[in-house]
Amino acid sequence: MRRLLRVELRRLWARQVTRWACVGVLALVALSGAATFLSAPPPSDQEVANAQEMFAADQEQWEKDGEQQVEDCEAEAEEQGMTPSEWGCDQMAPRLDWYLPPTQTFVPDASQQEMMFGGAEPAGVDDATAAQVAEIRSSVWNGWAGLASLDDLAILLLLVALVVGVSFVTAEINSGSLGMWLTFEPRRQRVYWSKAVAGALGTIPLVLVGFVLLVGASYAVYASFGTLGDLTGAVWLEVAAFTGRLVAAGAVLAAMGVALGALLKHAAAAVVGVGVVAWACFAFGFSFGEAQRWLPTTALSAWLQGGYVFSTDRCTPGADGVFECESVDHVVTMAQGGLTVAALAVVVTLLAALVFRRRDVS
Amino acid sequence: MTDGRTAAHEEVAVSVPGGGELAIETRGLRKTYRSVRGRSVGVEGLDLQVPVGGVHGFLGPNGSGKTTTIRMLLGLVRPDRGTATIFGHEVPKRLPEVVGRVGAIVESPKFFPAFSARRNLRLLADAIGAPAGRVDVVIDEVGLTGRAKDRYKGYSLGMKQRLAIAATLLKDPDLLIFDEPTNGLDPAGIREIRQTMRSLADQGKTVLVSSHILAEVEQIADTVSIVARGRLVASGRVADLVGAGSASRSVRVRVAEPDVTVATSVLETGGMLVRREQDALLVDGAADAAAVNRALGERGVWVHELTPLQADLESVFLGLTAHESPGGHTHRGGRTKRGGPAPEPAHAAAQASSGEGAA
Numbered sequence: 011m012r013r014l015l016r017v018e019l020r021r022l023w024a025r026q027v028t029r030w031a032c033v034g035v036l037a038l039v040a041l042s043g044a045a046t047f048l049s050a051p052p053p054s055d056q057e058v059a060n061a062q063e064m065f066a067a068d069q070e071q072w073e074k075d076g077e078q079q080v081e082d083c084e085a086e087a088e089e090q091g092m093t094p095s096e097w098g099c100d101q102m103a104p105r106l107d108w109y110l111p112p113t114q115t116f117v118p119d120a121s122q123q124e125m126m127f128g129g130a131e132p133a134g135v136d137d138a139t140a141a142q143v144a145e146i147r148s149s150v151w152n153g154w155a156g157l158a159s160l161d162d163l164a165i166l167l168l169l170v171a172l173v174v175g176v177s178f179v180t181a182e183i184n185s186g187s188l189g190m191w192l193t194f195e196p197r198r199q200r201v202y203w204s205k206a207v208a209g210a211l212g213t214i215p216l217v218l219v220g221f222v223l224l225v226g227a228s229y230a231v232y233a234s235f236g237t238l239g240d241l242t243g244a245v246w247l248e249v250a251a252f253t254g255r256l257v258a259a260g261a262v263l264a265a266m267g268v269a270l271g272a273l274l275k276h277a278a279a280a281v282v283g284v285g286v287v288a289w290a291c292f293a294f295g296f297s298f299g300e301a302q303r304w305l306p307t308t309a310l311s312a313w314l315q316g317g318y319v320f321s322t323d324r325c326t327p328g329a330d331g332v333f334e335c336e337s338v339d340h341v342v343t344m345a346q347g348g349l350t351v352a353a354l355a356v357v358v359t360l361l362a363a364l365v366f367r368r369r370d371v372s
Numbered sequence: 373m374t375d376g377r378t379a380a381h382e383e384v385a386v387s388v389p390g391g392g393e394l395a396i397e398t399r400g401l402r403k404t405y406r407s408v409r410g411r412s413v414g415v416e417g418l419d420l421q422v423p424v425g426g427v428h429g430f431l432g433p434n435g436s437g438k439t440t441t442i443r444m445l446l447g448l449v450r451p452d453r454g455t456a457t458i459f460g461h462e463v464p465k466r467l468p469e470v471v472g473r474v475g476a477i478v479e480s481p482k483f484f485p486a487f488s489a490r491r492n493l494r495l496l497a498d499a500i501g502a503p504a505g506r507v508d509v510v511i512d513e514v515g516l517t518g519r520a521k522d523r524y525k526g527y528s529l530g531m532k533q534r535l536a537i538a539a540t541l542l543k544d545p546d547l548l549i550f551d552e553p554t555n556g557l558d559p560a561g562i563r564e565i566r567q568t569m570r571s572l573a574d575q576g577k578t579v580l581v582s583s584h585i586l587a588e589v590e591q592i593a594d595t596v597s598i599v600a601r602g603r604l605v606a607s608g609r610v611a612d613l614v615g616a617g618s619a620s621r622s623v624r625v626r627v628a629e630p631d632v633t634v635a636t637s638v639l640e641t642g643g644m645l646v647r648r649e650q651d652a653l654l655v656d657g658a659a660d661a662a663a664v665n666r667a668l669g670e671r672g673v674w675v676h677e678l679t680p681l682q683a684d685l686e687s688v689f690l691g692l693t694a695h696e697s698p699g700g701h702t703h704r705g706g707r708t709k710r711g712g713p714a715p716e717p718a719h720a721a722a723q724a725s726s727g728e729g730a731a
Contacts, residue, residue: 018497024484099473187482189448193474194500194543195446371448 011200016210027177028104028212031170040176050114052235061109068104072086109356112243115239118153142341146317147292150248156232156239157249161314162335164256167220168310171260173281174216175209175267180277189371202272202366206359209268210261219261221253248316255344262355269355269362296322302343306354312333312347394457395547396422396445401454403440403602408594416442416602417454422580424546425571427596429610430582434453437694438582439479442551446476458547472500475540476549481532487523489516489535492524492540502542510541512566530561546625548572550581554588566592623661625653626677641666652677661679 022028053061072079080099087097094100112121146152151161182188188268195201232238268281291307299322302308312318325335401418404411415437422428432438438448443449445456447464456463461470483492493507497598511520514534519527525536533553550569552561570592573579583589588657590610597607606613627635635653636646645656645666658664661680 013501014499017495020498024487026486055441120492185482186479189443189446189478190482190539191499192448192498193446193476193478194471196464196471367452370450371443 011204014195014200014204014330015207018204019212021177022208022212023179025178025182027181028174028216031174031216035170035216036223038163038166039220039223039227042160042224043231044227046159046231050231050235051235052113052237053094053110057111061106064109065104065106070156072102072104110295110315112238114155114232115237116154116156116229117138117239117241117245118150118158119239120148137340139341142317143319143339146315146319146341148244149316150250151315157225158230160221160228161252164221164252164314165222165297167174167217167224167256168260170220171213171217172211172267172284173277175264176271177267178204178209178212178278179271180275180280181267183271183371186372192371197366199363203365205272206265206268206351207364210265212258213264214257218253220256225249225253251316252314255316257347259310259313259351262351266355266358267358271357272362274368295320300340303340304350306351309344309347309350309354312342313344313351314347316344317345318342340367374467375406384588389503393424394421394460394641395424395428396420396456396580398441398445398456399454400454401441401444401456402445403437403449406451413602415444415451418599418602419604420597421607422578422597423595424578426571427569427581427589427590427592428594429596430580430599431589431596432582432584432599434584436584436599437552438584438599440602442476442478442549442580442582444473445477445549468647470541473546474549475545475547477533477536477540477553477589478549478550480555481536481539483532483535487524487721488521489527489538490520492535493539495538496566497542497630500543506542506544510538513541515564528561529556530558533557533561533565534568537565538694541572545577547578547580550579552583553581554583554585557674562588572582578668622681623655623658623664624649624677624679624681625655625664625668625675626651627653627673627675631673634671635668635673642667644660654681698705 042262079102080094083097083099083102089100090097150157152158179188182191184257192198192201229238241287267280270284271277274280274283286308291302291305295302295305295307298305302320308318319339320342321337321339323335324338325333328334389393398418398420401415401420403414405414418437418441420430420441421460430438430441440449444451445458445463448568450464456466458470460473461467463470476514483489484495487495489511490507493511494504497504497507498500508517508520511517514537516531516534516538519531522643523534524535537548537550539549548569551668551692553569554565566588569579569581570624573592580591581589593610595607595609596613598605625635626640628650632648635649639653639655639658641648642658644658647654647656655664661678665675
């Protein structure tokens with residue numbers, strides 16, 4: 011088995027698809043770096059000067075009638091049945107950052123997460139769950155720039171791993187070389203598992219190096235701008251942990267790619283099939299209600315990001331018979347997500363191994 | 373072919389050399405395929421015996437079940453029914469025990485185009501645990517030493533096929549199975565492969581070569597099996613099968629044009645079968661050429677040309693598989709590419725000799 015595995019690894023890396031995948035990953039890194047460079051520069055001196063000018067003007071006005079504005083605000087809050095704080099009356103004083111374009115940092119700051127989640131408190135959950143929700147939402151992978159933008163690109167790396175796994179088997183099936191291979195090693199289970207393991211192990215360097223380069227390119231750009239943000243040792247640990255989870259997911263998806271390739275025998279069918287399932291999960295996942303925690307996309311997100319939060323509506327009839335709905339947050343933990351992905355991979359792989367063992371090879 | 377169709381021919385059996393030791397044996401092997409048009413039969417109750425040693429031709433028209441049979445022997449296709457053994461080991465169940473003694477090329481060989489011959493073979497050698505030195509040995513055996521470092525994609529078809537043969541030799545097998553090994557090759561390439569196969573057999577290996585082209589097999593095969601519609605229709609030594617065909621005594625006769633009608637009438641009256649071929653008559657069923665000459669001479673028809681026709685394997689093959697090819701010849705009206713005799717008498721004669729040995 012080890013001998014077969016070594017040979018299969020050499021065959022995997024000798025394949026043109028694998029080499030093109032490497033080129034694709036490098037292109038992705040280059041594009042990502044370029045996009046960051048173009049979109050994330052700090053405000054220019056002119057923008058800062060303009061902002062300071064507007065801030066000074068508003069500040070002057072605030073000093074003149076600020077107290078009156080606060081009084082008006084408190085009156086409105088009372089009319090609305092809210093406290094002045096809830097109505098935002100304590101945040102009316104002008105701040106310079108209101109007038110500056112948003113600053114992107116390598117480590118997303120709280121303002122990014124606030125923009126994503128609107129500063130909403132966890133809804134309809136107990137304290138423990140609320141703490142989990144808050145922790146997940148404050149992760150460096152939530153936001154819209156810096157590290158937070160890399161988790162979307164990481165999905166592309168997983169897609170590459172899947173495609174490499176699928177094509178590894180389908181190319182051999184369709185070219186007829188599988189038949190030739192089986193004349194040398196007719197023990198099909200050994201052949202299948204050597205391919206599955208080779209697909210999983212062989213794509214690890216691709217995903218690992220790809221993501222390290224993505225992080226490195228992003229870091230280099232933000233460092234050159236001097237906008238790394240609050241880059242602590244804990245952040246690097248989280249990056250390392252994410253990389254580990256990503257590599258594991260890449261290996262699992264490559265093995266699933268091998269399995270889907272063996273089942274469907276056609277690369278396009280397998281990749282399009284996965285694409286359709288993923289799209290359906292994103293587009294219609296909400297309609298599954300609480301069951302969406304079992305969707306593969308939810309599970310994968312939870313695994314990669316260290317947890318995932320989704321919301322559903324809980325509606326109950328009020329005293330007047332009218333339904334009242336409230337939003338309820340649900341947490342899918344990293345472990346739950348990982349187990350769901352692993353279970354799916356095991357089922358697909360075992361099914362493929364069974365089919366591979368019995369199916370005629372043309 | 374569709375299920376339920378009956379075989380067109382009875383099996384012709386002549387003796388098989390080898391004293392009963394068999395490299396390959398199948399009994400009642402059957403394989404059907406499902407398709408949108410229903411179920412089709414690939415192989416129907418095939419009883420095949422390949423003796424140890426020599427070259428065994430596995431002949432039949434396209435679609436007659438040769439490749440399916442080979443795939444079943446190699447464990448690539450699962451038979452519906454029947455048994456198959458290689459060197460006494462039941463396959464595919466015990467194929468792993470005997471696979472080290474079997475080298476096979478099924479249809480076109482597949483290698484990495486960007487790899488050299490040596491690198492491609494090293495991959496395979498590593499997979500089966502063959503010593504690294506074996507790679508250069510087999511490359512030398514097939515005459516590719518000078519091109520061993522060249523990329524596979526730059527090889528001619530003949531070189532690719534030779535590399536495939538080299539791959540099969542990595543295991544130093546006792547049995548080599550080649551499925552249509554000369555497909556697409558030019559005459560020089562065909563000759564090279566033929567010589568290689570003969571050479572391997574001369575080294576004591578058993579070579580099973582499938583083909584639908586008789587000429588390439590007839591020159592090197594010691595024994596043959598002929599299949600049609602998934603069934604075995606003849607098997608035995610080439611010489612015996614051709615000898616059986618020779619019993620037909622076909623004769624080509626040329627007479628003056630005005631005498632053609634009379635000659636035809638005279639010969640048919642004498643119980644012979646006569647067909648017109650351009651400016652000559654083809655006569656089957658005569659005891660010998662002299663009988664034709666005597667019959668015509670007695671009626672005053674003078675013969676310009678009288679040629680006894682030698683049977684060859686191709687004529688036997690065509691006769692036995694005539695129903696397989698579109699527009700194929702009927703037995704009595706048929707004629708081989710080489711102008712050989714009509715096959716039906718050969719069939720009958722071979723059947724008569726079936727007592728010589730088991731097929």
